[in-house]
Amino acid sequence: MPKKIIIDPVTRIEGHAKISIYLDDTGQVSDAQFHVTEFRGFEKFCEGRPLWEMPGITARICGICPVSHLLASAKAGDRILSVTIPKAAEKLRRLMNLAQIIQSHSLSFFHLSAPDLLLGMDSDPAKRNVFGLIAAEPELARGGIRLRQFGQEIIEQLGGQKIHPSWAVPGGVREALSPEGRTHIQNRIPEVRTTILNALGKFKELLNNYQQEAQSFGNFPSLFMGLVTPDGLWEHYDGHIRFVDSAGNIIADKLDPTNYQQFIGEAVESHSYLKFPYYRPLGYPDQSDHCNLNSGIYRVGPLARLNICSHIGTPLADVELREYRDRGKGTVNSSFFYHYARLIEILASIEHIEILLDDPDLLLGQSGASNRLRAEAGINQLSGVGVSEAPRGTLFHDYQVDENGLMQKVNLIIATGQNNLGMNRTVAQIARHFIHGSEIAEGMLNRVEAGIRAFDPCLSCSTHAAGQMPLHIQLVDTDGSVINEIWRE
Amino acid sequence: MKAHAIAIGYGNELRSDDGIGQKVAKTLQLSQVKSIAVHQLTPELAEVLAHANLAIFIDACLISESFQVKVQSLSPTSCNIIAGHTADPPSLLALTQALYNYSPPAWWIKVPGINFELGYSLSPIAEIGVAIALQKINQIIDANSNLFH
Numbered sequence: 001m002p003k004k005i006i007i008d009p010v011t012r013i014e015g016h017a018k019i020s021i022y023l024d025d026t027g028q029v030s031d032a033q034f035h036v037t038e039f040r041g042f043e044k045f046c047e048g049r050p051l052w053e054m055p056g057i058t059a060r061i062c063g064i065c066p067v068s069h070l071l072a073s074a075k076a077g078d079r080i081l082s083v084t085i086p087k088a089a090e091k092l093r094r095l096m097n098l099a100q101i102i103q104s105h106s107l108s109f110f111h112l113s114a115p116d117l118l119l120g121m122d123s124d125p126a127k128r129n130v131f132g133l134i135a136a137e138p139e140l141a142r143g144g145i146r147l148r149q150f151g152q153e154i155i156e157q158l159g160g161q162k163i164h165p166s167w168a169v170p171g172g173v174r175e176a177l178s179p180e181g182r183t184h185i186q187n188r189i190p191e192v193r194t195t196i197l198n199a200l201g202k203f204k205e206l207l208n209n210y211q212q213e214a215q216s217f218g219n220f221p222s223l224f225m226g227l228v229t230p231d232g233l234w235e236h237y238d239g240h241i242r243f244v245d246s247a248g249n250i251i252a253d254k255l256d257p258t259n260y261q262q263f264i265g266e267a268v269e270s271h272s273y274l275k276f277p278y279y280r281p282l283g284y285p286d287q288s289d290h291c292n293l294n295s296g297i298y299r300v301g302p303l304a305r306l307n308i309c310s311h312i313g314t315p316l317a318d319v320e321l322r323e324y325r326d327r328g329k330g331t332v333n334s335s336f337f338y339h340y341a342r343l344i345e346i347l348a349s350i351e352h353i354e355i356l357l358d359d360p361d362l363l364l365g366q367s368g369a370s371n372r373l374r375a376e377a378g379i380n381q382l383s384g385v386g387v388s389e390a391p392r393g394t395l396f397h398d399y400q401v402d403e404n405g406l407m408q409k410v411n412l413i414i415a416t417g418q419n420n421l422g423m424n425r426t427v428a429q430i431a432r433h434f435i436h437g438s439e440i441a442e443g444m445l446n447r448v449e450a451g452i453r454a455f456d457p458c459l460s461c462s463t464h465a466a467g468q469m470p471l472h473i474q475l476v477d478t479d480g481s482v483i484n485e486i487w488r489e
Numbered sequence: 490m491k492a493h494a495i496a497i498g499y500g501n502e503l504r505s506d507d508g509i510g511q512k513v514a515k516t517l518q519l520s521q522v523k524s525i526a527v528h529q530l531t532p533e534l535a536e537v538l539a540h541a542n543l544a545i546f547i548d549a550c551l552i553s554e555s556f557q558v559k560v561q562s563l564s565p566t567s568c569n570i571i572a573g574h575t576a577d578p579p580s581l582l583a584l585t586q587a588l589y590n591y592s593p594p595a596w597w598i599k600v601p602g603i604n605f606e607l608g609y610s611l612s613p614i615a616e617i618g619v620a621i622a623l624q625k626i627n628q629i630i631d632a633n634s635n636l637f638h
Contacts, residue, residue, distance in 0.1 A: 111532065130532075131583070131584070131587050134587040134588055135587070138588070141588060142588050145533055145535060145536065145588065146533075148532070149533040152531075152533060161528075164528065
C-alpha cells in the first residue's frame with residue numbers, strides 16, 4: 001500500500017514548511033514535495049499605500065533580511081522618482097547590504113546548519129543544536145555569534161537599529177556613517193576576518209566526510225542567475241542580470257533587471273503558497289522531467305553568484321573561490337556547496353567593507369567630501385522596479401503607482417521563491433537516495449530537512465500571492481495511510 | 490571587567506501593548522543600569538549578558554496570564570532551544586552560560602497588556618504597568634546593590 005511520510009514542521013529554517021515523501025508499494029520513494037504553509041499577503045495589502053511607506057512596510061516582511069527589502073524598495077522608489085542618487089548614498093547602501101550578507105549568512109551557517117555539519121547528521125538529535133555546537137566547538141560558536149554581531153552593528157550604526165532600520169528611502173538614505181562608527185567597524189575587521197578564515201578551514205576539513213551528501217543534496221543541472229558588475233565580477237547591489245547553465249556557459253547576459261518579466265515567469269502550484277519562478281525562454285519545467293538541460297529551472301543565492309561571476313575582486317576571497325571551484329569541478333551544481341559559498345561570501349563582504357571604509361565618498365563633512373545623501377523629486381514615472389542581491393538571492397520589487405504616488409500594484413519576486421523548484425528537486429533527490437523500504441532512521445529524515453536548509457530559505461518573505469487560502473487537511477493513521485481528507489481550493 | 494546591570498526590554502512597538510518592554514527600557518534612567526530596547530532577543534545579546542553583574546528582562550504578557558506586574562527570578566535553561574535568531578530569557582541565559590561559562594543573576598518582569606493589535610500607543614493599563622515595572626526595577630537594583638561593589 002502506498003505510504004506518505006510527512007515532516008512537519010521542517011526545523012531550523014526561517015518560516016514554516018512541510019515536506020511530504022511518497023512511497024510506492026515496494027517502499028521506495030516515488031516523489032517528494034516541499035510545501036510552504038505560510039501566507040503573508042504583502043503584495044495585496046500594500047495596494048493603496050504611499051510609495052514613501054513602502055521601504056518601511058516591506059522591511060517588515062522579515063526580521064532576518066529586512067535590509068534586503070529596504071534596499072530593493074528604495075531602488076524601486078528611485079526609479080519612480082527618476083533620480084540618480086548621490087554617490088555617497090549608493091556606497092552607504094552598499095555598506096549596509098554587505099553587512100546584511102554577513103549577518104544573515106552567519107546566522108545560517110553557525111546557528112542553523114553547523115549543528116548538522118560539525119556534529120554529524122546522524123548525531124543525537126538532543127545535542128544536534130547550537131548548544132551541542134558550543135560544547136564541541138566553543139571558539140567557533142563564539143566567533144560565529146560575534147561575526148553576526150559585526151554585521152548587525154554596522155546596520156545599527158547606519159540605520160539606528162539592527163532590525164527594521166528606517167534608513168534607505170526613495171532618493172537616497174537618511175543618515176551617514178559617523179567617524180566614530182567607521183573607526184569602530186575598522187577596529188573589528190581583523191577579528192572577523194580571522195573568524196571566517198577559521199570557519200572556512202574547518203568546513204574544508206569536513207568536506208571529505210560529506211561526499212555522499214555533496215553528491216545527493218540537490219546535485220542536478222540547472223541554470224544559475226544573479227547580478228554581476230559590467231565587467232562580470234561578483235555583485236550584490238547593482239549591475240545587470242546574467243544566466244549561466246550547469247556547465248558555466250553564459251546563456252543570457254547584460255539583461256536589464258528592471259525588465260525581469262521578459263526572462264522570468266511565475267507559476268503557481270496547488271501544494272504550496274510559494275510561487276515557482278522559472279526562466280521564461282526555456283519554459284516551466286515538467287515536474288516529471290527531472291534533469292532536462294533545456295528546462296527553465298534556475299537557482300539563485302550564494303551558489304549562483306559564485307557560478308556566474310568571473311571572480312570576486314578581493315584577494316582572500318578570490319583565493320578561496322579558486323579552491324572552491326577546484327573542489328566543485330568548475331561550475332558547482334551541488335546544493336550542498338551553498339554552505340561553502342556562504343562562507344566565501346562572508347569573507348568577500350568583509351574585504352569589500354574594508355575597502356569601502358576608506359572611500360572618500362563615505363567621509364561626509366570632511367574636506368572634499370559631499371554632504372548630499374538624498375536626491376529630492378516627486379512622482380515622475382508610474383512604475384519602477386528595484387533589484388538587489390539579498391543574502392539568499394536576487395530580489396525584485398516591482399511597483400506601479402498613481403499620480404499621487406499611491407501603490408496600485410505590487411509584485412515581489414523573492415530570492416527563496418526563485419529556489420522553489422530547486423528545493424523541490426533537492427527534497428526528491430535526497431529522499432530517493434537516503435530512504436529505502438521501511439527503515440527510516442532519524443538521520444535520514446534530518447538529511448531531507450538539511451537539504452532544504454542548504455538553500456537557507458526565508459519562507460516568511462516568500463509567500464504573498466493574493467486569493468483565498470487553500471486548505472488541505474489530512475487525517476493520517478499510525479502506519480502513514482491517509483484515512484480522510486478535506487480540500488478547499 | 491563586568492559592567493553593572495543590564496535591562497533588556499523587548500517586543501514589537503507596532504503591536505500596541507507588545508511595545509511595553511521597549512517602552513520600559515527607553516524610559517529607564519538609572520546610572521548603574523545599561524538599558525537596551527530590542528525587537529527580539531537575539532543570540533548576540535549573550536555577549537552583552539556575559540559582561541553584566543545582573544540582568545533584568547522586561548516583556549508584555551496577556552492580561553489573562555496575570556492582572557499584575559509579575560517579577561520572576563530566572564535560571565538558565567536550555568529547555569527552549571534557540572532554533573534560529575530568537576530566544577526567550579531562560580534560553581538566552583543558557584546560551585550565555587554555555588558560551589562564556591557565566592550567566593548573571595536575572596529577573597523577568599512581565600507586564601500585562603490588553604491590546605496587541607496594530608498600533609503605536611500603549612493602553613492605559615499598559616502605561617500603569619510600565620510605571621510599576623520601573624519601580625520593580627529600582628527595587629531589584631536596590632536589593633542587589635552588593636553586586637555593584
